[in-house]
Amino acid sequence: MERPPIEPIRTSQELSFLNDQQLDNLQEATLRVLETTGVQFPSQKALAIFAGHGAEVDDDSQIVKIPRELVFKAMSTIPRYFTLGARDPEFDLKLQEGISFFTNDGCGHNVIDFKTGERRASRKDDVGMMARINDYLSSMAFSWTMVSAQDCGVTSPLHELDVTWKNNTKHYQSVTMMGEIICRYGVEMATVLRGSLEEVRRRPPISLIVCTIAPLMQDKEAIEGALVLGEAGIPIVVMSMPTLGTTAPAAYAGALVIGDAEVISATVLMQLANPGTPVFHSILHAWADPRTGAYVGYPLDSRVRYAPVEMAHHWGMPALGGAFGTESPALDSWRSAAEVTTDPLLVALAGAEIVTGIGLRDTYTLLYPEAIILDDDIYHRARYSLMDMEVNPETLAVDVIDIVKPGGHFLGQKHTRKHMRTAMVRSVSHQINEKGKYRHPVEYAREKVKWIMDNHHPEPPSENVQDEINRIIANAEKELIE
């Protein structure tokens, strides 16, 4: 069966939310926070690295203050572009200007079961199912942990990696690996898959996303896990999720500064520990409802939701942009589309190198397997909107217009026959049934999920590799449970 290629969003257009002066002011504010306020690193390992490079470390508070000279020195080793390796070399992603690679959302924990329609906790087989669907969809350039394998206990991040590889041949970015031990086993699994650590470094088949804790704190497990992966040359995404009004100032610029200081302080650590470690910058801020304190991802005004991408580039870093992730718990309500529909357009115009997160509902927590097909449609609408338009004698068709004349029609023209099939690209709203009637998008989406599961069977890792992976997971379980 033919496998669809990856179709990233390509555009020669670029949208700037911030001008150079604003970007300089934001960067200066971040530097001041890093120098004067500092960031908490609850990790002896991290504190030792900072102290060894001349940062001001307070062992009691675990707060690190980083002089700007040290920031710039560390940031000088960060690679701007690199390759995210895939299991299948055809799906390797070479980061470059003008291309945004998207993936699914993560990491949900509730599932509306595809067969029974009942709501339940997510499982390892859900991870595998969504990895398989991801592998088939052209919108998906790489794979994210879409839901957690809650049936697998403390080693669930390794089980998620295992079941993803069985069902997916693209690059995998883990959203759940935490801590030195789990990450060490993750590196071992990647090494088994590639055959050597050198190959892992050359074409890393996995990467890891770690989150900071706003305001201005790092997570011990996240940071120490990231250091393990960084040592193996495996790319890291440092993501901050400040909330305006509660964990960040209620002014947008201030929230950006909080997020930026968290991301940059972790990035500096990665570079000091292992110069040249590939790191993505990411800030996914939200708002606190001023009456209830509720987490709001999609208020009416989110003009500068994609400004963090420009801040990343101002630092010379690639960016992970956040898109989708509606607050709506419904599969196909007006809200579930309205809140996110401009997301892929804006984030691609901002120039994010990689982008999450297609296909979850209820603020990144709820999986309807068929939602990914509906959101895939929103993605492709953005992709087509940003394509260059062909204007040449063939497409201008002036001769054909002259043949048809006023009041005629174009259906009988060979030019129409040649172009009409591709002139209109069918959305999920325009899938026709045998009687020529348009089908309900959800019915089509469910059918497509079923079709992919029945017909798409990516090549799993070899038996030898699988045996090794099973052994590694067994060892990890033994070590962690003991």
Place this chain on the structure above:
Amino acid sequence: MSEELIGKLKQAVIDGEPEDAEIFAKQALDQSVDPLDCINLGLTPGIQEVGELFSKGDYYLPELIIGADAMKAALDILEPALVSGQEREVVGRVVLGTVAGDLHEIGKTLVGTMLTANGFLVTDIGVDQNSEAFVAAIKENKADIVGASALLTTTMLQQKKLIEALESAGIRDSVKVMIGGAPVTDLYAQEIGADGYAEDAISAVDIAYRLMDAPV
């Protein structure tokens, strides 16, 4: 030789090549091939295959229209050569037009093409046609079905006038009336006493078969 030419005529319709269809039709007459054989064994199976390919989703609207154009190009040459008494085999005879005051053509044209591709003999009288023109065409072509298209709420009233005109002319019982167009509904068709309503060209074929009591 005649079989080869008839095969070429059929293929010209399937491939949607009106110029070729015209050339082969002329060659057939030059070589004294029976024009009725050319139609019944070449053009008709050709357009039926086009219709089947369209139904299966392999062909799109342009292939359908150009196939019908190819058939028409050949018919324009072959039909005048039919000897008296010779007639094409057809499912039924249809007169089709857009009502008075309405210049919209494409919907009616699509219906005509679909009916042609499914074995009907269609006479398209064009747009902006008053009831008198419809009545005259029905009589002249001995139509089994008349199809009246209207795309405006202001002109759909003409569909009712057409039915009244058919009654006045004393031919309402001998011709079935199909109506269509964007503002037209099944309910409206019932209200004005039409025999059938089709919301698109594909369902128009089913309606026409039903009105002819022919198997769909």
